[in-house]
Amino acid sequence: xxxxxxxxVNGKPVTVRAGATVAVAVLASGATCxxxxxGQPRSPLCGMGTCFECRVAINGEPQRRSCQVLCEANMxxxxxx
Amino acid sequence: MDSVxxxxxxxxxxxxxxxxxxxxxxxxxxxxxxxxIDDNPAAGGQIWRGAQNVQRHSVSAVWLERLxxxxxxxxxxxxxxxxxxxxxxxxxxxxxxxxxxxxLILATGARELYLPFPGWTLPNVxxxxxxxxxxxxxxxxxxxxxxxxxxxxxxxxxAAYARKCGAKVVGICEQTTRPRMARFGMKMMLxxxxxxxxxxFAYELRGIPHWTDCWPVxxxxxxxxxxxxxxxxxxxxxxxxxxxxxxxxxxxxxxLPRMCGCQLKNGFVDVNEYQQTSVxxxxxxxxxxxxxxxxxxxxxxxxxxxxxxxWEDRAKHLFPKRARYQTVVRIxxxxxxxRPELKNLARPDTLVCRCEDVSHERLCEYTSWRAAKLHTRCxxxxxxxxxxxxxxxxxxxxQIDSVRPPLYPVRCSSLAAIPSHSVPRx
Ligand SMILES: Cc1cc2nc3c(=O)[nH]c(=O)nc-3n(C[C@H](O)[C@H](O)[C@H](O)COP(=O)(O)OP(=O)(O)OC[C@H]3O[C@@H](n4cnc5c(N)ncnc54)[C@H](O)[C@@H]3O)c2cc1C
Ligand code: FES
Numbered sequence: 153x154x155x156x157x158x159x160x161v162n163g164k165p166v167t168v169r170a171g172a173t174v175a176v177a178v179l180a181s182g183a184t185c186x187x188x189x190x191g192q193p194r195s196p197l198c199g200m201g202t203c204f205e206c207r208v209a210i211n212g213e214p215q216r217r218s219c220q221v222l223c224e225a226n227m228x229x230x231x232x233x
Numbered sequence: 234m235d236s237v238x239x240x241x242x243x244x245x246x247x248x249x250x251x252x253x254x255x256x257x258x259x260x261x262x263x264x265x266x267x268x269x270i271d272d273n274p275a276a277g278g279q280i281w282r283g284a285q286n287v288q289r290h291s292v293s294a295v296w297l298e299r300l301x302x303x304x305x306x307x308x309x310x311x312x313x314x315x316x317x318x319x320x321x322x323x324x325x326x327x328x329x330x331x332x333x334x335x336x337l338i339l340a341t342g343a344r345e346l347y348l349p350f351p352g353w354t355l356p357n358v359x360x361x362x363x364x365x366x367x368x369x370x371x372x373x374x375x376x377x378x379x380x381x382x383x384x385x386x387x388x389x390x391x392a393a394y395a396r397k398c399g400a401k402v403v404g405i406c407e408q409t410t411r412p413r414m415a416r417f418g419m420k421m422m423l424x425x426x427x428x429x430x431x432x433x434f435a436y437e438l439r440g441i442p443h444w445t446d447c448w449p450v451x452x453x454x455x456x457x458x459x460x461x462x463x464x465x466x467x468x469x470x471x472x473x474x475x476x477x478x479x480x481x482x483x484x485x486x487x488x489l490p491r492m493c494g495c496q497l498k499n500g501f502v503d504v505n506e507y508q509q510t511s512v513x514x515x516x517x518x519x520x521x522x523x524x525x526x527x528x529x530x531x532x533x534x535x536x537x538x539x540x541x542x543x544w545e546d547r548a549k550h551l552f553p554k555r556a557r558y559q560t561v562v563r564i565x566x567x568x569x570x571x572r573p574e575l576k577n578l579a580r581p582d583t584l585v586c587r588c589e590d591v592s593h594e595r596l597c598e599y600t601s602w603r604a605a606k607l608h609t610r611c612x613x614x615x616x617x618x619x620x621x622x623x624x625x626x627x628x629x630x631x632q633i634d635s636v637r638p639p640l641y642p643v644r645c646s647s648l649a650a651i652p653s654h655s656v657p658r659x
Binding site: 198202 | 283359373457
């Protein structure tokens, strides 16, 4: 198993350690995760699947909780900024 | 469309934290089929998250290795969202799962309590355990400045962990009083194994300021956290930081037990000496029965696993051990009650419900959780009130009413995993 994995966050390549979650890749890219209903930027709060603040689109599928999904090579992640 | 998988176990255990792992292993001793269901990508729960990467022979490694070598079927990445008539419905990435069982053990653990203050929704303001969970999941915090705040022993564990990962922990803000903290330290010294743990933390945290009577009053930053203002023994000051790790101790995950019909007592699942709930054949172990830490979760899990497989004498044998660790529940409760000042941190425009962006002032118009929910959509977003309901309970003294299925938002196709005889008919 390789030590690291590369994904793209809003088109920008990001490398994280193997086994890292998508939330980690988003934070490492400098982006925030979602935009709230009144337009505020949001990022992970609980890190354990409870708060839903870390939602992003993964490979085109929207509203995934990024803290519960492991990065896979070449994943396309769309975060809100 | 998703397919529905059907699984059947003599004993189904929900939650693969320490309590669930211990329960599953004890139940598997009987030779019965055991399924262990958890929504995370790997077993371990909160404390052993990412423990696959740690040194061998540690407590976590020993338990996880026993689990790997056992015949227990681990159902990972599956979230149980419905329970009725002796069946569970769960959803994973690619399928819906219907699980039937002979006996059920609920080991759903706990989550952190978050309290609203101005700026708490800014990116990089996280839970204390929340930041730790992200670091365990690969977040690099080397060189970052972190303020740890809130209440409870988790703050110490998180600060020690963050420092070990190369972060600069600027300070620990503990809202409880100094005498309470001192009494907590003394009492924990008498619990088996805890004196060594305390010394270990004291060593790991040397040089880091640990302020009591101290809490965050506001967080500032342009699109992400830049500084936090704290109140410390009546004085306020501002600290620049990259992360604020803030949690006000733990609250039990009782939503699934409630859906199973288990009675609660003072907010926790009520169990008898065999860890059996008010529902025959349904057991509960770990944090949902009382916040008591790792050792208590393990021994409660073992008792539940043996009791669920009719091995009462093995279960009984563990009663004295459980009694020794039950003192921790009382010690924690006495040490970290939330101070009333924390009710006044939210300003009128501070959001309480983060899913639907409902402010404190809008909630002030109502006198009950139910009314607030109906009129403001507070608690109606995807987290289904898991974050805001306990906060509203503390802020307004509201009773939080019963849970409604599904427990989590699920794909429409997953509803097919709900047993047809329990779907309401028109
Ligand atoms: C965020 C956090 C961090 C913590 N960090 C530490 C620490 O560093 N040191 C320490 O001593 N203690 C820590 N604790 C306390 C520690 O979790 C407890 O002391 C104890 O280990 C709890 O064990 P448990 O098995 O009862 O619960 P948990 O470890 O919480 O396990 C419960 C499991 O059940 C799963 N689950 C819940 N509901 C469902 C469902 N519906 N479907 C599927 N799966 C479900 C959860 O995802 C979780 O994996 C932490 C607690 C939290 C909440
Ligand atoms: S950070 Fe809370 S659900 Fe992902």
